[in-house]
Amino acid sequence: MTGHETPTWRDRLVEVEVGAVAHGGHCVARYEGRVIFVRHALPGELVVVRVTEDTGGSFCRGDAVEVLRASPDRVTPPCPFAGPGRCGGCDWQHASWPAQRELKAAVVAEQLHRLAGLDREVVVEALPGGPADWRTRMRMAVDPDGRPGFRAHRSHEVVPVDHCVIAVPGALDGVVDRTWPPKAELVVARDADHQTHLIEVGPPVVRRGRRPVPGPSRRRRGSGTAAEHAAGRDWRLRADGFWQVHPAAADTFARVVGEWAACRPGDRAWDLYGGVGLFASVLAGQVGPTGSVAVVESSTGAVEDGRANLADLPQVSWHAGRTEAVLATPEFAGRPPDVVVLDPPRKGAGKDVVAAVAAGRPARVVYVACDPAALARDIAAFAGHGYELAQLRAFDAFPMTHHVECVALLAPVR
Structure with a gap:
């Protein structure tokens, strides 16, 4: 040294x-x-x-x-795999459930204050079902001995498990009680019809004397098509596609989005980062056959599933691509929306998307956020374009973890 x-x-x-x-x-x-x-x-x-x-x-x-x-x-953590150096999936098993929600509320409030300059009291609402037995989708890793588990915090080390206290009952049956190819990853989804779908993602296959086969191998167990029920509809989607992991989350968020979007018949709405169209289905019912809902989604698989699920709603149009690129096209830049809903990934929407949305001067923007820091940054960006935070609700859609889901209503400053 x-x-x-x-x-x-x-x-x-x-x-x-x-x-x-x-x-x-x-x-x-x-x-x-x-x-x-x-x-x-x-x-x-x-x-x-x-x-x-x-x-x-x-x-x-x-x-x-x-x-x-x-x-x-x-409190005593309910899971034997929780604790220093062990499974990194849960952050707050050592805190009572009410205390977990208070901790998350404090984080949301602090991010709003620090990044958006807003002082706001935050309450994190519980979803039905309690802090355990809620996770319907999870990704597991396999250690060198073929044992499935979860990675330690900020580590590639695999912590083998024989159960998971936050997984919905039955999700890991036939998964944790057998061995798997070393270094594989397992994508597990338990759908609303209590069917388990498993995708085994293996490491790239290397053959002697040849270059590695591009990409990992994939094996499916189950139909690969998950059944879900939300917003008054039945959904069929890829089991490894995006869907809310808490059983009560999709219905809850769809209800809040519908209340705050408040579209009128004939309105034009945008559903950005729209996934398979959960929120679009609600907006379509509000705008009716004389209105329109434009869904923007970068995942082509989600767009295919969305088109199939909402085939009965001709007022819904689908646009595959990166949101910032799609919004720059004449079809969007030249036709301002009345209402915008956006549910971006963890990094947030970003300044370009915020600017494109605000340029159309929609009457309401409903923002669904899985990261409070990204939400606060984007609220600050919207403020620069003349929008203010009108309402905010936060939900404990990920008990035992530090994650929290927020829904924000932004409106032009009067």
Whole structure:
């Protein structure tokens, strides 16, 4: 080590008092002038932290390995695979369910304040069913011994499991009780008709004397077509396609989107990042046969499924491609919408899409967000175009994890 290198804190044990919750499933602590992002702790606790990552900057990461003074919100994790160095799927199993929602509400409020300059009280609403037995879709990894499991936090290491407390009952039957090809990945979907669909994704096949076969191999078990029921319709879609993972989420979000979109007969609506058309089906019922709903979706598979599911709604049109590119076409740039719904991926919509939406001056923008930081950034971008946050609801669609789903209503500033 040269004289200019900073000694690493990795594996160091330090005693800290835990501060506020932060976005990402950890809390903030400080030690010797540095920030430590601590997992497996709760605000106000006194804990011993083992530093797990240290790149020498102003912060490092660590796990609480001993609790010296516990929060009253602390509970025993219901899963034996939860804890420091173990499965990284759940962040808050050591917190009571009400406390989990309070932590998520604090994160949403902090992101709105920090990134959008808004001070707003946030309440995270529970969905029916409790904190366990809710996850209908999951991706598993297989370790070198053929055992299926989940990856540790910020790691490629596979933690083998024989059950999962947040998976819907029956989802992992016949999956965790057998061995699989090493280094494969398993995509598991349990649909609304209680049918399990499994896709085994193997590593690229390499043959002696030849170049690797492009892409991983895929094997399907089950029909590969999932049945879902939401927004008063029956849906058929690819089992590995996008659908809300909580059984109550699709209906809940469709209802809120419909209430806030409030389209009138004859209106023109955009459904951006529209997936298979869940929200489009609601908008189509509002605009009626004299209106139109334009769905923009980059996944060609989702567009195919959406066209098939909404074939009875001729007022719905489908546009496959990246949202920012599609909105730049004359068909969109020259025909402003009355209402826009958007449900972007975790990174958010971004400035270009926000600008394109705001340019049409829709009366209402309904934004469905799975990441509060991205939502706050996009709300700030909308504010720059004369839109304000009119309403906000947050839902605990991912209990035990740090994830939270928000629905925001944006309207022109009066």
